[in-house]
Amino acid sequence: MTQTIGELLEAAADRALPVVRGIDDGQLGGGTPCAAYDVRALVNHLFLVVVNFQALAAREEVDFSQEPEFVTGDWRGRFGDETARLVEAWSVPGVEEGTTGRMGLPARTVGLMVLGDLTVHAWDLARATGADFVPAESVLDELGPGLAAMAPQAREMKMFGEPFPVGEEADALDRLLAVTGRDPGWRPGGTAGAPGVAGTSGAARTSATTGVTGTRQA
Structure with missing residues (x-):
């Protein structure tokens, strides 16, 4: 049975x-993929994404060109609050209908x-800070084909890098990262592979929901 977005x-x-x-305060200046x-x-x-997609669930206008400073005060606690609101917003009955x-994409997309x-x-931040991160299998199952379908447009709009080469033995997470242009083997200070780009779904979001990017390409 297909799981809901919520x-x-x-x-x-x-x-x-x-x-x-x-994330420790001393890690905030470190590099990321x-x-x-x-x-x-x-x-x-990521804060901006989480907040704005709450509004999109409610069919409200959003502006990704304005990026307030979220990393102040108890930002860790507030990130938890905002993600809870995101889940709640996308769990309202009928939200996927x-x-x-702005471009009227299907709500589930x-x-x-x-x-x-x-x-x-989350993978970017985990890899940058040395944290453990393993996505839920159900999430990978949904995102694998979803991001692959978005990838051509995302590359055309310079929001994804070229697919990173991975072997046939690559697992689902590595294949997902590679589609976005990320090197699954990236480590802080490393030189192997190409860096990823900031937006995972930025191109589709740009044309379909905001009209502006709100992301910066690597």
Whole structure:
């Protein structure tokens, strides 16, 4: 049985929250697989995504060109609060029906975009800070074909890098990361492979929901 976006986001949030809450203040200036973003900037970007996609679930207008400073005060606690609101927003009965965003994409497709950001950026932050991160199998099963379908448009709009080469033995997470242009073997200070880009579903989000990017390519 196909899981709802709310159920998938809840599973993704359960895996992402320990990563974000475990970030030490001394790690905020460190590099990430998104070369244009340090840890602080990537957390800030993920906050913006989580907040704006709550609004998209409610069919409200959003503006990704405005990025407030979220990483202040008890930002770890507030990130948990905002992800809970995201799950709640995408769990409302009927939320996956119809369309949302300026270009009128199917609502479930828009929900998959934030599911992708929450999952892939959690991996980015985990890899940058040395945290453990293993996405839920149900989330990977949904995102694998979903992001692969979005990838051609994302590359055309310079939001995904070229697919990173991985072997036939690569697992589902490595294949997902490779589709976005990320090197699954990336480590802080490493030189192997190409850096990923900030947006996992940025191209589709740009044209379909915001009209502006809100992300920076590596």
